[in-house]
Amino acid sequence: MSMFKKATKEQCKLRLAMFGVSGSGKTYSALRIAKGLAGKEGKIAVIDTERKSASKYSDRFQFDVADIEKPTINNIKMVIENAKGYDVLIIDSMTHVWLELLQEVDQIARTKFGGNTWSAWSEGTPKQMSLINALLSFPGHIIANMRVETNWTTVTNEKGKVVPVRVGEAPKQGKGIEYEFDMLMQISQEHTALVIKDRTGKYQDQIIELPDEKFGEELANWLTEGTEPKPESVNIRFQKYLSGKNIITKEQLISFTKSYGLSSNNPDELERLLDNTDELDEMIKVYFEQEQAA
Numbered sequence: 001m002s003m004f005k006k007a008t009k010e011q012c013k014l015r016l017a018m019f020g021v022s023g024s025g026k027t028y029s030a031l032r033i034a035k036g037l038a039g040k041e042g043k044i045a046v047i048d049t050e051r052k053s054a055s056k057y058s059d060r061f062q063f064d065v066a067d068i069e070k071p072t073i074n075n076i077k078m079v080i081e082n083a084k085g086y087d088v089l090i091i092d093s094m095t096h097v098w099l100e101l102l103q104e105v106d107q108i109a110r111t112k113f114g115g116n117t118w119s120a121w122s123e124g125t126p127k128q129m130s131l132i133n134a135l136l137s138f139p140g141h142i143i144a145n146m147r148v149e150t151n152w153t154t155v156t157n158e159k160g161k162v163v164p165v166r167v168g169e170a171p172k173q174g175k176g177i178e179y180e181f182d183m184l185m186q187i188s189q190e191h192t193a194l195v196i197k198d199r200t201g202k203y204q205d206q207i208i209e210l211p212d213e214k215f216g217e218e219l220a221n222w223l224t225e226g227t228e229p230k231p232e233s234v235n236i237r238f239q240k241y242l243s244g245k246n247i248i249t250k251e252q253l254i255s256f257t258k259s260y261g262l263s264s265n266n267p268d269e270l271e272r273l274l275d276n277t278d279e280l281d282e283m284i285k286v287y288f289e290q291e292q293a294a
Contacts, residue, residue: 036216
């Protein structure tokens with residue numbers, strides 16, 4: 001029997017990453033795009049690690065906000081889990097999460113690996129992957145903002161005067177993070193967006209002047225084209241949830257499910273646990289404590 005079938009386009013949710021220098025308008029652009037994506041009845045949430053900067057726009061946009069003082073991966077994942085029910089989730093910004101992880105890896109290196117950072121990433125990488133899994137599993141649209149490494153250069157302006165300008169380079173996040181998103185946009189100081197990556201095929205290499213609600217509406221129209229995706233089985237949803245809790249290897253998945261007698265053979269129990277994640281999280285905590293003690 002052939003393993004192949006005719007490819008069809010399914011409706012999907014947006015995974016957009018935007019990066020730019022400070023003052024390029026990432027937060028404001030994200031809120032405008034989100035408003036277009038969500039539509040009149042849609043709900044928008046913001047995870048704010050930028051010292052309540054998003055709330056400064058609350059007089060122009062309707063959204064709920066979670067202000068995160070300690071943007072660790074575990075904290076951000078917990079908030080993402082609690083954001084289910086929102087149509088669009090903005091993370092502003094992913095850079096603070098990355099910087100927290102770098103600090104954590106340095107601490108792990110000093111305390112467990114004699115200062116060997118390379119070895120410490122054996123614990124840091126699974127944490128980063130668990131964050132990516134949480135993003136990809138979110139049932140709504142995601143807009144993730146990132147800062148960039150900033151350098152200075154000089155240009156000649158329209159008056160013929162040489163002036164300094166800031167130049168943003170790579171996003172300040174994990175290497176290869178851009179592969180996880182459907183669309184990647186670089187925002188300039190003039191608030192224009194260069195579309196570097198675009199799976200819609202409509203905007204690749206285009207410059208979007210002041211990304212706004214209309215742009216969000218256009219994206220929403222493209223995302224709703226095609227057939228409705230088939231609902232995921234409870235077993236797949238259960239495995240995705242476990243993956244988002246740092247149980248990421250096949251061996252760990254098998255070990256955890258065997259420890260508690262959980263499998264696709266008892267879907268009612270899996271469904272019950274997914275509806276009661278506090279109980280499931282406690283089981284996961286006990287599992288890791290026993291694994292570390294072994």
